[in-house]
Amino acid sequence: MTQTATYDDVWKMFRETATQMRETAAQMQETDRKFREMSAETDRKFQETDLQIKEVSAQMRETNLQMKATDIKVKEVSTLVGNLGGRWGEFVEGLIAPSCIALFTERGIQVDEVYLRVKKTIDGERMEIDILVANTVAAVLVEVKSQLQVEDVRSHLNRLGKFKSFFPRYAACQVYGAVAGIVVDSDADQFAMNKGLFVIEQSGETVKLANDKTFVPSTW
Numbered sequence: 465m466t467q468t469a470t471y472d473d474v475w476k477m478f479r480e481t482a483t484q485m486r487e488t489a490a491q492m493q494e495t496d497r498k499f500r501e502m503s504a505e506t507d508r509k510f511q512e513t514d515l516q517i518k519e520v521s522a523q524m525r526e527t528n529l530q531m532k533a534t535d536i537k538v539k540e541v542s543t544l545v546g547n548l549g550g551r552w553g554e555f556v557e558g559l560i561a562p563s564c565i566a567l568f569t570e571r572g573i574q575v576d577e578v579y580l581r582v583k584k585t586i587d588g589e590r591m592e593i594d595i596l597v598a599n600t601v602a603a604v605l606v607e608v609k610s611q612l613q614v615e616d617v618r619s620h621l622n623r624l625g626k627f628k629s630f631f632p633r634y635a636a637c638q639v640y641g642a643v644a645g646i647v648v649d650s651d652a653d654q655f656a657m658n659k660g661l662f663v664i665e666q667s668g669e670t671v672k673l674a675n676d677k678t679f680v681p682s683t684w
Contacts (some may be wrong), residue, residue, distance in 0.1 A: 475559070476608075477537070477540060478646040478647070478666075479646075480537060481537045481646075481647060482646060482666055483645045484533065484534045484537055485647055486532055487529050487530060488527065488534050490528065491523070494523060495520065495523045495527055498519065498523060499520060501516070502520060516555045559597060559646075559671065560664060560671060563670060563671050564595060564606065565578060565597060567662075567671075567673050568602055568604055571681075572660075572672070573602050573604060573638075574599060575599050575603070575604060576599050577597070577598050577599060578595065579595070579596040579597075579598070580594070580595055580596075581593075582596045584630050591623060591626065591627070592668075593605050593607075593627075594607055594608040595608060595644075598637070600637070601637055601638065602637055602638045603627075603637045603638075603640070603641065604640045604642055604662070604668045605620070605623065605627060605639065605641050606642040606643070606644055607619075607620040607623070607641075607642070607643045607644070608643075608644045608645070609645045610645065610646050610647065611644055611645060611646070611647040611648075611649070612644070612648045612649060612653070612656075613652050614649065614651055614652045616643065617643055617655050617656045618654070620641060620643055620661070624639065624684045625684065627684065628684070638683045639683060639684040640681050640683060640684075641661040641662070641681075641682065641684070642662035643656050643661055643664070643665055644663075644665070644671065645664075646666055648665055648674075649662065653665070653674055657675060659682065660682025660683075662675055662679075662681060
C-alpha cells in the first residue's frame, strides 16, 4: 500500500538532501584542489605524480558515487513534493512565512503583514508572488524554491521591476526582494546578494537570513 507523505517526511527529506548536496560540493572542491596540487608539483615530483593521479581518480570515483546518491535523493524529494500536490503552498507557509516578519524587522524593515501566493493579471500578463511581506511604507517580495538557482534569481529581479505597475497601491512603498530555498546553489546565493536581494536559507528546524549585518539591500 502506498504511504502518503507528510510534511515532516518532506522536511526531513529536504534536510537530508541539502546535507548530501553540501557533502558532494565539498568532495568536488577537494578533487579540484588535488588537481591543482598535482599540476603545480608535477615538474618537481614526477615520480609522485602517478600516485597522485591514482588518488585523484579514486576521489573522482567517490565524488561520482556521491553525486549519484544525491541525484536519487533529489528524485525522491521531487516525488514526495509531487505527491503533496496543491499542499505544497501550505508547506511553504509553515516553513518560511512565519519567520518573515521577524527576519525583516530585525534588519530595520518595519513590516507586519504576510500574504501568500499573491496573484494578479493585467492585459494577459500574470504575476504571482510566493510570499508578500508588507505594511504601508515597505514591501518585501519573497520567491521560494525547493532548490534555488541563478535563473530563479533573474526571474525574481524581473518580477521586482514590474511589481508596482501590477500593484499600484504599493507605489509609495520601499520595495525589497528576497529569495528562499531549502537547497541553495552555491552561486545563486552570492548572485542574489550582489543584486541586493535578501537570501533566506535553512537553519536547523527553521530559517535565517544568509546576508551579514553589513548588507545593504536594493530597493525598487
